[in-house]
């Protein structure tokens with residue numbers, strides 16, 4: 001086996017190994033995070049393979065066809081117009097684009113379909129410079145909290161949610177534009193004055209997750225940090 005052929009086999013194998021071992025290290029944090037990560041690896045691994053192949057072909061052509069003593073003139077009748085080759089390099093990228101398009105669309109269906117019957121509705125109120133949460137538990141279409149004694153719970157800075165419940169978010173800003181960012185869940189949604197945005201998540205793993213503001217919103221933007229506590 002030639003050195004070049006060995007590299008052509010080992011490099012994609014290495015990337016596939018890294019992709020699948022890296023992708024499976026942590027259990028899914030939410031359905032949206034899992035779908036987004038899968039799409040990321042599905043695009044990244046072939047993209048690296050194609051990138052390596054193109055760079056290898058460029059390096060091969062540069063070395064093989066460089067101008068050097070005794071090799072200053074090209075072949076007398078270079079081959080042109082190869083319909084088979086042209087069909088291949090049109091059809092293969094088209095197939096890749098269709099696969100990526102379908103995968104991206106199915107990912108969006110998972111991440112952006114807000115449940116019709118959420119277990120909890122959280123109104124996220126963005127202020128300069130803190131997050132305030134109005135938490136309402138929804139059971140059988142009626143608005144109740146866990147104990148059934150009051151309609152909602154209001155907290156600032158931290159939000160506690162049970163693992164597994166479907167949470168619908170209604171996001172409002174009371175001053176300037178902010179952005180509600182849950183890095184571990186791989187989602188970010190704008191919070192804009194005068195407009196309500198809605199989104200959702202379902203936390204699958206108990207733990208503490210950072211909430212950040214991802215839109216520069218003034219002097220203390222950096223301190224606009226909150227915490228999502230997911231409990232069993």
Ligand SMILES: [Cu+2]
Pocket residue numbers: 177178179213214215216217221224
């Ligand atoms: Cu902000």
